Amino acid sequence: MDKQLLDRLIAQVEKPVRYMGNEYNIVVKDTRKVDIRFAFAFPDVYEVGMSHMGMKILYHLINQRDDAYCERVFAPWVDMEQKMRENNIPLFALETRDPLIDFDIIGFTLQYEMSYTNVLNMLDLSGIPLTWKERDENYPLIIAGGPCAYNVEPMADFFDMVVMGEGEEVIHEILDLFSDCRQQGLKKTEFLYRAARIKGVYVPRFYRVEYKEDGRVSRVTPIDVGIPDTIQKRIVKDLDKSYFPDTMIVPYMDVVHDRITLEIFRGCTRGCRFCQAGMIYRPVRERSPKRLLELAEKLVENTGYEEISLSSLSTGDYSQLEYLVGELIARFKDKKVGLSLPSLRLDSFAEELANEVQKVRKTGLTFAPEAGSQRLRDVINKGITEQDLLTSVKDAFKSGWTRVKLYFMLGLPEETEEDLHGIGDLARKIRDCYFDLGKRGKKALRITISTSSFVPKAFTPFQWVSQDTIEELTKKQEFLQRELRTKNVQYNWNDPKVSFLEAVLARGDRRLGKVLRKAWEKGCTFDGWTEHFKYDLWMEAFSEEGIDPHFYANRTRSADEVFPWDHIDVGVTKKYLWKEYERALQMKLTDDCRLNCTGCGVSLLGEGLCP
Amino acid sequence: MRLIIKYTKEERVKYISHLDFLRLVQRAIRRADIPVAYSQGFNPHPRLSFASALAVGVTSEGEYLEIFLMDDMDPELLCNRMNEKLPLGIRFLEGRIVDEKQPSLMSLIESAEYAITLSGEMLLKDSFSSIIEEFLSQQEILVVRTNRKGSRQIDIRPMIHGLDVFERDRDLLIKAMISTGSKANLRPDLLIDALFDFAELPISPELYLHVHRLDLYLLQEGKWVTPIGME
Numbered sequence: 001m002d003k004q005l006l007d008r009l010i011a012q013v014e015k016p017v018r019y020m021g022n023e024y025n026i027v028v029k030d031t032r033k034v035d036i037r038f039a040f041a042f043p044d045v046y047e048v049g050m051s052h053m054g055m056k057i058l059y060h061l062i063n064q065r066d067d068a069y070c071e072r073v074f075a076p077w078v079d080m081e082q083k084m085r086e087n088n089i090p091l092f093a094l095e096t097r098d099p100l101i102d103f104d105i106i107g108f109t110l111q112y113e114m115s116y117t118n119v120l121n122m123l124d125l126s127g128i129p130l131t132w133k134e135r136d137e138n139y140p141l142i143i144a145g146g147p148c149a150y151n152v153e154p155m156a157d158f159f160d161m162v163v164m165g166e167g168e169e170v171i172h173e174i175l176d177l178f179s180d181c182r183q184q185g186l187k188k189t190e191f192l193y194r195a196a197r198i199k200g201v202y203v204p205r206f207y208r209v210e211y212k213e214d215g216r217v218s219r220v221t222p223i224d225v226g227i228p229d230t231i232q233k234r235i236v237k238d239l240d241k242s243y244f245p246d247t248m249i250v251p252y253m254d255v256v257h258d259r260i261t262l263e264i265f266r267g268c269t270r271g272c273r274f275c276q277a278g279m280i281y282r283p284v285r286e287r288s289p290k291r292l293l294e295l296a297e298k299l300v301e302n303t304g305y306e307e308i309s310l311s312s313l314s315t316g317d318y319s320q321l322e323y324l325v326g327e328l329i330a331r332f333k334d335k336k337v338g339l340s341l342p343s344l345r346l347d348s349f350a351e352e353l354a355n356e357v358q359k360v361r362k363t364g365l366t367f368a369p370e371a372g373s374q375r376l377r378d379v380i381n382k383g384i385t386e387q388d389l390l391t392s393v394k395d396a397f398k399s400g401w402t403r404v405k406l407y408f409m410l411g412l413p414e415e416t417e418e419d420l421h422g423i424g425d426l427a428r429k430i431r432d433c434y435f436d437l438g439k440r441g442k443k444a445l446r447i448t449i450s451t452s453s454f455v456p457k458a459f460t461p462f463q464w465v466s467q468d469t470i471e472e473l474t475k476k477q478e479f480l481q482r483e484l485r486t487k488n489v490q491y492n493w494n495d496p497k498v499s500f501l502e503a504v505l506a507r508g509d510r511r512l513g514k515v516l517r518k519a520w521e522k523g524c525t526f527d528g529w530t531e532h533f534k535y536d537l538w539m540e541a542f543s544e545e546g547i548d549p550h551f552y553a554n555r556t557r558s559a560d561e562v563f564p565w566d567h568i569d570v571g572v573t574k575k576y577l578w579k580e581y582e583r584a585l586q587m588k589l590t591d592d593c594r595l596n597c598t599g600c601g602v603s604l605l606g607e608g609l610c611p
Numbered sequence: 612m613r614l615i616i617k618y619t620k621e622e623r624v625k626y627i628s629h630l631d632f633l634r635l636v637q638r639a640i641r642r643a644d645i646p647v648a649y650s651q652g653f654n655p656h657p658r659l660s661f662a663s664a665l666a667v668g669v670t671s672e673g674e675y676l677e678i679f680l681m682d683d684m685d686p687e688l689l690c691n692r693m694n695e696k697l698p699l700g701i702r703f704l705e706g707r708i709v710d711e712k713q714p715s716l717m718s719l720i721e722s723a724e725y726a727i728t729l730s731g732e733m734l735l736k737d738s739f740s741s742i743i744e745e746f747l748s749q750q751e752i753l754v755v756r757t758n759r760k761g762s763r764q765i766d767i768r769p770m771i772h773g774l775d776v777f778e779r780d781r782d783l784l785i786k787a788m789i790s791t792g793s794k795a796n797l798r799p800d801l802l803i804d805a806l807f808d809f810a811e812l813p814i815s816p817e818l819y820l821h822v823h824r825l826d827l828y829l830l831q832e833g834k835w836v837t838p839i840g841m842e
Contacts, residue, residue, distance in 0.1 A: 008819060010626065011626075011668050016626040016667065016668070017626045017627055017628070017631065020623070020624070020626045020627075021623075022623045022624060022698060022699060022700060023698065024635070024638075024639075024696075024697075024698045250635070250638060252624075252627045252631045252632075252634075252635055253628075253631055254631070254634075300641070301642065302642070303638065303642070304637075304638030304639055304640070304641035304642035304696070305638060305641075306637070306638070306641070335641060336649065336655060336657075337641075
């Protein structure tokens with residue numbers, strides 16, 4: 001590869017720093033002295049990928065090994081892709097600028113469905129055939145992980161191997177085996193056959209999917225002896241003992257989350273029925289304040305970041321949050337290091353906490369009631385009341401906040417016009433709270449209402465339900481546009497066409513592989529970016545491949561339906577999810593399982609896992 | 612205490628924008644535990660400023676920044692501590708203590724010296740020095756400068772303080788001393804455009820342009836001096 005030409009191309013594109021590399025804290029190794037060259041691939045642009053915590057963990061974890069060198073690669077933006085294609089420059093890793101095709105393993109992280117075509121595009125830009133069938137011994141091993149890996153079926157044609165669950169332990173087992181097999185001169189299939197027996201490793205080619213005449217899956221079975229019937233996800237038992245980096249790469253450009261992220265716990269016990277993360281990341285495991293403070297000290301010292309953020313699915317639920325926040329603020333005040341607390345749940349929001357954080361840095365206030373009425377919040381098990389919300393908002397206004405953001409979902413199961421009306425009511429009540437205090441100018445208040453379209457996901461109690469059609473969702477958005485045409489209120493909504501496609505892929509099966517390929521061939525990439533989403537091309541791809549997308553998105557499944565992902569065991573059982581679905585229809589709340597075990601099944605993953 | 616630091620921005624970091632560069636220095640200061648002074652106000656920020664913004668893609672061996680410290684610190688020690696914590700490609704070369712009341716470095720800088728490398732077989736190398744001679748002998752050199760407000764014609768001749776040409780291997784090296792700063796500012800690519808226009812040579816994509824800044828100068832008693840060498 002002509003690296004001088006590459007440098008010249010970088011000079012000609014937008015945000016060249018995306019492709020420059022050489023950030024502080026990157027790992028530099030002599031490539032001749034390592035056995036395994038691993039490329040951690042994030043199928044989106046640099047500034048999105050560099051915000052991802054999983055990459056920070058695995059990058060430094062793999063690089064602790066003397067026998068392996070992990071580098072990073074991101075999807076080049078369209079301008080760079082064009083230059084690369086025009087000049088025959090293959091996709092390269094940031095650290096060494098070596099072509100990806102020279103690597104041993106390329107590991108993609110699947111964070112959202114709309115990045116799938118970028119995976120295909122990155123393989124193609126590397127000169128690597130897309131499907132495992134087309135790749136012989138000479139090509140790198142193509143693997144994947146991340147939340148979308150739990151139903152990876154639409155991508156099953158493209159990956160050699162997929163890892164279910166948390167990677168800290170299993171990545172070492174995979175790399176050890178890879179190294180062993182290579183020393184013994186074994187072929188790729190033999191390696192995969194052995195890898196398939198590592199807990200948490202899924203090799204799609206070793207499973208046969210059979211379909212019924214009506215198009216539904218009839219069964220998924222292993223094709224060989226020694227291949228397990230189900231693949232159980234991996235989890236680390238003790239977060240204090242598991243690896244967490246004490247250093248992070250400090251990007252030059254302003255990336256989406258440009259700060260130290262301290263992961264305070266994994267899992268969530270709230271049990272919101274629409275939430276896939278809440279199910280697949282169970283059980284809850286906390287890191288101790290002692291360990292977190294120790295990590296924070298080292299991370300500040302090693303990165304020089306001016307901000308620390310606490311990360312988890314529900315930060316307010318951390319059992320020692322007040323202590324931790326107090327300590328962090330006290331220890332870093334002199335160094336002018338601020339603290340931010342994202343994804344605070346409404347019901348756990350404490351006024352004192354907000355004030356504490358405010359001392360260091362003032363940010364907007366965000367709540368996610370998700371639904372506009374108590375009835376619908378009970379359906380989705382979002383156990384918060386309007387009273388909670390208004391009290392929190394009032395307290396926040398009293399402490400000087402003037403901006404409130406509220407997130408809702410449209411198209412939730414059992415939703416009626418009353419629920420949409422409820423969103424408008426809530427906005428008005430919040431405005432009244434502000435005006436009742438009557439101390440500041442009316443113009444300062446800004447209430448932002450954002451709605452997303454509900455996407456039923458695998459491994460949730462709503463995996464059986466049909467998604468609203470694009471037309472229905474559009475009507476609901478139009479209703480809200482009228483409902484929220486009020487002073488001080490701003491309404492944002494998303495494109496329901498994107499949500500439709502997301503729903504198709506989220507509960508898709510292997511037959512979608514050819515549609516993905518076709519859509520990519522037609523020019524679909526960066527589908528998650530509004531300006532690049534090409535709905536019409538996607539619909540052409542579906543019709544040319546003879547696949548009906550509505551079969552996946554807009555169909556209610558029966559209780560006994562075999563799902564394309566039934567051979568994956570995330571801990572939470574299908575039986576439990578069905579029970580939760582029935583309770584949703586009866587508007588019955590399910591308690592936070594920290595109070596009472598609700599029998600979701602995750603405790604069976606290992607002894608002493610649940611608190 | 613107020614210090615002036617001379618530093619480099621080399622090849623491997625040349626795409627960092629001015630704003631991103633400021634942030635990276637702030638983070639390196641925190642890593643190196645330099646006792647930087649903070650501004651007053653609701654959102655305090657480190658008291659740090661640059662002599663001149665360097666365009667994206669341009670390298671330099673003579674950049675300057677100013678920093679205010681809460682506690683006194685030896686400039687050499689500061690440079691050493693920072694160099695341990697800076698990314699590869701940025702080096703703090705030397706520093707000096709200056710009067711706290713002196714006007715900002717940014718307001719003092721008046722010119723910059725650049726080395727501009729052009730590689731292209733089609734350049735008429737032999738005749739280039741005579742072209743430059745003719746180019747400079749013009750009474751005025753009018754170019755069109757376009758910015759957000761629109762385009763207008765300006766005379767860049769008074770902004771050219773020196774122009775020489777050298778040959779190196781197959782490349783043409785142009786050394787230019789041109790106005791930089793708040794009073795008058797000439798971008799090196801604009802100079803090259805004007806020069807090529809005059810020579811009736813095309814600016815083609817194959818003409819690889821590498822721009823390198825050698826140093827920054829201010830005028831003292833009719834002489835060009837660097838911020839480190841000034842009185």
